[in-house]
Amino acid sequence: MKKAKFVFVTGGVTSSLGKGIISASLAKLLQARGYSVTIQKFDPYINVDPGTLNPYEHGECYVTEDGAETDLDLGHYERFLNTPTSQNNNVTTGRVYQTVIENERRGDYLGKTVQVIPHITDEIKKRMRYLGESGDYDIVITEIGGTVGDIESLPYVESVRQLLWDMGPENAIVIHLTLIPYLAAAGELKTKPTQHSVKMLLEQGVQPDILVCRTEKHLTAEMRRKIALFCNVHQNAVIESIDVSTIYEVPMVMLKEKLDKVVLNKLKLKSPHEPNLDQWRDFLFRLEHPKSEVNIALVGKYVELPDAYKSINEAFIHAGAANECKVNVTYVHSELITEGNAPHKLGGFDGILVAPGFGNRGIEGKLTAVKYARENNIPFFGICLGMQCSVIEFARNVLGLKDAHSTEMMSDTKNPVIDLMENQKKISHMGGTMRLGSYACELSKGSHALKAYGKVKITERHRHRYEFNDKFKKRMEDAGMKITGTNPDTGLAEIVEIPEHKWFVGVQFHPELKSTVANPHPLFVRFIKAAME
Ligand code: GLN
Numbered sequence: 001m002k003k004a005k006f007v008f009v010t011g012g013v014t015s016s017l018g019k020g021i022i023s024a025s026l027a028k029l030l031q032a033r034g035y036s037v038t039i040q041k042f043d044p045y046i047n048v049d050p051g052t053l054n055p056y057e058h059g060e061c062y063v064t065e066d067g068a069e070t071d072l073d074l075g076h077y078e079r080f081l082n083t084p085t086s087q088n089n090n091v092t093t094g095r096v097y098q099t100v101i102e103n104e105r106r107g108d109y110l111g112k113t114v115q116v117i118p119h120i121t122d123e124i125k126k127r128m129r130y131l132g133e134s135g136d137y138d139i140v141i142t143e144i145g146g147t148v149g150d151i152e153s154l155p156y157v158e159s160v161r162q163l164l165w166d167m168g169p170e171n172a173i174v175i176h177l178t179l180i181p182y183l184a185a186a187g188e189l190k191t192k193p194t195q196h197s198v199k200m201l202l203e204q205g206v207q208p209d210i211l212v213c214r215t216e217k218h219l220t221a222e223m224r225r226k227i228a229l230f231c232n233v234h235q236n237a238v239i240e241s242i243d244v245s246t247i248y249e250v251p252m253v254m255l256k257e258k259l260d261k262v263v264l265n266k267l268k269l270k271s272p273h274e275p276n277l278d279q280w281r282d283f284l285f286r287l288e289h290p291k292s293e294v295n296i297a298l299v300g301k302y303v304e305l306p307d308a309y310k311s312i313n314e315a316f317i318h319a320g321a322a323n324e325c326k327v328n329v330t331y332v333h334s335e336l337i338t339e340g341n342a343p344h345k346l347g348g349f350d351g352i353l354v355a356p357g358f359g360n361r362g363i364e365g366k367l368t369a370v371k372y373a374r375e376n377n378i379p380f381f382g383i384c385l386g387m388q389c390s391v392i393e394f395a396r397n398v399l400g401l402k403d404a405h406s407t408e409m410m411s412d413t414k415n416p417v418i419d420l421m422e423n424q425k426k427i428s429h430m431g432g433t434m435r436l437g438s439y440a441c442e443l444s445k446g447s448h449a450l451k452a453y454g455k456v457k458i459t460e461r462h463r464h465r466y467e468f469n470d471k472f473k474k475r476m477e478d479a480g481m482k483i484t485g486t487n488p489d490t491g492l493a494e495i496v497e498i499p500e501h502k503w504f505v506g507v508q509f510h511p512e513l514k515s516t517v518a519n520p521h522p523l524f525v526r527f528i529k530a531a532m533e
Contacts, residue, residue: 002036004132005267006172007141008160010208012148012197013179017214018250020073022177022241023143024080025251029260031081032275035138038131039077040089041070042124043145044152048094052431059307063463063513064089067437072310073143075513079314080251082518091127093152099123116155124159139267148176149200161205169209170268176201176208177241180215180223189217191227198231209266210237212259218242237262248284248317248517251277283321283517290326294531297346299369299386300355301362303331309355311512312383318520319528327528334362334369342372351379351531354386356463356510360409367393379503379530381523382496384464387506388418391468391496394481399472408466417476419469421492435462439487439509441494447484448505449495452522458485460494460509468493468508503530 007026011019020041027037047053050061051069062075068087077085100123104114132140144160146153164172178194194213201208211233213219219227219240228235239257244250254260255275264271296316302308313329320327330349337345346352352373354366366386370393373380382390388406395404395417403410406418427433438459443450450456473483473493485495485507498504505523515521 001135002138004137004140008174009143011177013193015147017177019143019177020076021247021250023141024076025254028080028251029275032277034272037139038137039141041073041143043092046094055302055308060310063461065438075311079516082516096123120155121159157204173209173266175210177212180213182216195230212239212241214241216243286321286324291324293326294350295328296351297332297349298329298353299332299334301334303333315512315515315521315524318515319524322520322525323528334365337365337368342368346372353381356384377502381527382506387508390506391417398479417469417472418466421467424465434465441485442488444484449484452526461513462509
């Protein structure tokens with residue numbers, strides 16, 4: 001049984017400073033020192049989970065092994081630490097209120113007025129403590145979403161204040177991430193926003209122990225002294241977080257700044273050894289010294305916001321490093337692809353990936369992209385909706401079923417090659433009702449998939465409602481599209497391939513969610529290899 005210590009990470013001045021990456025980097029350094037670490041994220045919005053959010057609002061929705069739809073920062077945690085997270089690692093205001101209101105209806109607070117303090121803060125504190133009480137972790141890092149000063153984050157900061165008091169300074173500390181902006185006209189870095197943001201935290205009763213200062217230019221010793229003085233922190237607890245070219249450099253930057261040492265000192269933990277980062281360094285070296293280069297088209301409809309495809313992007317980075325190959329990903333807007341311009345839009349690429357997605361917008365462009373890849377023998381990787389598109393395209397253009405479609409896009413098609421599962425048909429609620437989380441899959445002999453994974457039984461994570469319609473299986477297989485991965489429990493088709501083609505693989509699941517620095521995903525690695533040839 002381990003007794004966990006807690007590190008809370010708040011953010012000030014502006015959003016998008018990279019709290020998730022700083023949390024993941026610190027966790028990596030502590031893990032590399034032999035500690036067992038987990039990271040959790042508390043999000044101040046009122047959605048119960050981000051599953052119902054449009055990717056334009058909040059980027060990709062990350063799915064855990066146990067089927068929770070969560071914030072994309074959990075993806076960073078897993079990619080850095082190579083350990084799975086669960087639904088307990090992401091809590092939203094919606095989830096907290098839902099629980100408190102259910103308790104109230106049940107009569108748990110009978111006779112009492114239910115209030116933000118103590119009822120909401122008690123529920124937040126309970127959830128903040130939860131993973132630490134499992135006995136599995138030495139250190140739990142808790143990232144508080146949003147920016148200090150937002151109305152929405154007040155109950156979280158208040159909960160942290162209470163927990164710091166309950167736990168004591170040797171068991172719980174606060175890292176505050178701020179921005180030191182550079183004013184080009186003045187030629188100066190400015191510390192004032194940091195001072196104000198720490199003041200705001202102090203008004204809410206929280207004194208940060210460590211400041212991580214995001215900056216594009218190095219801080220001078222004098223600036224560090226000034227920040228320390230104005231913000232009541234030790235000078236060695238002013239940590240510079242300089243902009244770097246890849247997020248995977250950040251653990252190295254934090255190591256150099258001794259963030260891990262400062263944290264351990266404050267928590268009165270004696271580190272067993274210096275961080276063992278050999279594998280990480282090896283990965284970085286491969287990433288930064290590629291021997292070749294490939295160009296991949298990512299065809300999707302959310303291309304204006306790269307965060308919508310976060311995990312796919314990261315999986316390409318891992319697979320590129322594994323192949324010592326630089327992977328240039330170009331976003332191609334599916335709405336802009338037509339039969340006529342496909343050679344122009346897609347001609348120069350070594351591989352084409354058709355992305356996951358929902359709804360009708362841009363679907364014809366995706367189908368055209370599949371057709372172009374299939375007919376021109378260009379390595380093709382279809383993920384979730386991308387796999388479904390590969391089935392529709394094949395049915396239309398090889399089987400000659402001109403109106404073949406998914407019933408998601410055309411409910412009255414006579415050839416529903418992709419259709420709702422029976423148990424999905426009765427569901428009317430949108431939140432948390434898809435096929436979610438990890439499912440088993442068995443791979444066929446001779447398939448690209450089996451070659452990639454090197455084993456027959458695998459598990460992968462899902463997030464979709466529609467499935468390959470088994471009624472068309474025989475005709476598809478006879479015409480050359482094989483089902484090479486099947487769910488052993490339900491018989492559902494999980495992978496399709498065209499063996500005649502150089503490398504044509506469509507997967508109903510989301511392999512990108514399981515790609516990490518330590519374990520680049522085998523299908524991405526093989527796809528890049530095929531593109532390199
Ligand atoms: N819209 C499709 C479905 O629900 C695919 C979902 C996805 O690509 N994640 O089945």
